Amino acid sequence: xxxxxTIPTGxxxxxxxxxxxWWGTWxxxxxxxxxxxxxxxxxxxxxxxxxIVWGAGFILDGxxxxxxxxTVWAVDPSRVYITFICGLLYVTGIQISLRVVKVIGLSVTSxxxxxxxxxxxxxxxxxxxxxxxxxxxxxxxxxxxFLLVAILLTMTAGRIRNKAQLDAKVxxxxxxxxxxxxxxxxxxxxxxxxxxxYSFAISxxxxxxxxxxxxxxxxxxxxxxxxxxxxxxLICGSILTIxxxxxxxxxxxxxxxxxxxxxxxxxxxxxxxxxFATRNLSSVVSWPLGLxxxxxxxxxxxxxxxxxxxxxxGYILLIFGFLTYLLGVFIISSPY
Numbered sequence: 140x141x142x143x144x145t146i147p148t149g150x151x152x153x154x155x156x157x158x159x160x161w162w163g164t165w166x167x168x169x170x171x172x173x174x175x176x177x178x179x180x181x182x183x184x185x186x187x188x189x190x191i192v193w194g195a196g197f198i199l200d201g202x203x204x205x206x207x208x209x210t211v212w213a214v215d216p217s218r219v220y221i222t223f224i225c226g227l228l229y230v231t232g233i234q235i236s237l238r239v240v241k242v243i244g245l246s247v248t249s250x251x252x253x254x255x256x257x258x259x260x261x262x263x264x265x266x267x268x269x270x271x272x273x274x275x276x277x278x279x280x281x282x283x284x285f286l287l288v289a290i291l292l293t294m295t296a297g298r299i300r301n302k303a304q305l306d307a308k309v310x311x312x313x314x315x316x317x318x319x320x321x322x323x324x325x326x327x328x329x330x331x332x333x334x335x336x337y338s339f340a341i342s343x344x345x346x347x348x349x350x351x352x353x354x355x356x357x358x359x360x361x362x363x364x365x366x367x368x369x370x371x372x373l374i375c376g377s378i379l380t381i382x383x384x385x386x387x388x389x390x391x392x393x394x395x396x397x398x399x400x401x402x403x404x405x406x407x408x409x410x411x412x413x414x415f416a417t418r419n420l421s422s423v424v425s426w427p428l429g430l431x432x433x434x435x436x437x438x439x440x441x442x443x444x445x446x447x448x449x450x451x452x453g454y455i456l457l458i459f460g461f462l463t464y465l466l467g468v469f470i471i472s473s474p475y
Contacts, residue, residue: 141207141355142199146419154416155428161409163435165402169240170443175395177237178375179387183399185230185364185371188407192364195411196357207358218353219362222344225336226366227373232333234374239323239330244311245440246457247297251290251324253433253464255331259338278470285467292460294324299453300446309448337363338426341417349421356414364407431468437461 146154172180196204212219240248297320304311340363346353354362379385388396409432417425437457440446446454 140200141203142357143355143418144415146415148420151416151419151425152428154412155420155425156431158409158413158416159429159432160435161405161412161432162429163432164439165405166237166240166245166436167439167443168398168402169237171398172395175391176379176382176384176387177234177241178378179384180395180399180402181230181234181237181371181375182379183388183396184403184406185368187400187403188364189368191404191407192357192360192411196361200355200357203355204358204361207355208362211352211354211358215352218344222340222354222359222362223366223369225340225344226363226368227370228333228336228366229340230367230370231374232330232336234371235326235330235333239326243297243320243323244445245436245443246445247293247300247320247440248323248327248436251293252327252331252334253430255286255290255327256334256430259331259335282467282470285463285470289460289464289467292456292463294320296449296453296456296460299456300449303450303453304448307448311445311447341414341426345414345417347418347421356411356418360407360411360414363410428468431465433464434461 168180169177200207208219236248236252239252298317301317301320303309341359342350344353344362345359346355353359379387413425413429416428420428446457
């Protein structure tokens with residue numbers, strides 16, 4: 140027996156937003172890594188995620204956790220192995236994002252990446268997971284326009300900030316080179332090619348109101364997390380091996396490892412909440428709600444002084460960029 144509660148729409152929407160707040164917060168761990176390799180942090184994060192997801196899965200579903208995977212595999216194995224592969228792929232996109240955040244900061248990275256992801260992710264969830272009756276093609280196009288405008292406004296705000304900080308010699312630990320900003324946006328585009336794998340998995344591998352086939356929530360999460368764990372080991376393990384940095388795990392104590400543990404809890408704890416919401420909303424609605432986590436990421440970026448020294452114009456463009464992003468998300472996710 141799988142834990143599969145019927146959640147009212149209002150509660151499910153709140154859960155989607157709650158998950159997003161967790162997703163948008165764990166990135167601040169990057170502010171405390173100093174010279175600690177991102178790859179080592181990433182592996183700790185996904186080790187913690189595996190413990191959390193499989194532990195919660197057995198607590199909630201018991202023997203039903205494995206049984207549901209077997210049942211779905213017997214009928215349509217692609218629902219299982221594609222979910223696993225998607226887990227492996229989307230962690231690649233996040234790994235690229237973490238490197239960009241370290242270079243240009245949370246405030247600029249967040250709206251740009253989220254705007255790209257909400258377009259690509261919604262397209263995937265619509266085509267694969269099904270589209271609710273209220274969501275029309277003109278509505279999707281309108282939302283996409285707002286999201287693209289948000290990207291342009293945010294990029295402009297970033298350029299203004301960089302120039303002002305360079306002129307005033309303000310050190311925020313972030314790059315102020317305009318070429319680096321452009322290169323970072325290019326990396327975001329590359330990373331965004333992988334991240335929709337998450338939305339594909341949740342649209343194809345999860346049983347929901349618009350997708351009658353697929354796994355129950357916790358079996359789905361366990362398979363997805365396992366793929367993500369393998370992906371993190373392949374990517375980050377290879378980099379740590381090439382750089383001969385595996386020793387960092389032994390040289391650093393709990394103070395640094397707890398960042399990965401807490402991030403794993405926030406990341407996959409948020410994933411679990413978001414997936415239960417998706418089960419009752421459909422992925423095409425829950426995906427844009429989840430991307431509201433960009434609000435929290437941007438707020439944390441400002442709290443940590445990433446726009447220190449920027450003229451008022453930079454702040455205004457950043458705020459308008461994010462408001463435009465939120466409007467685009469509202470247009471594509473609201474049933475009214």
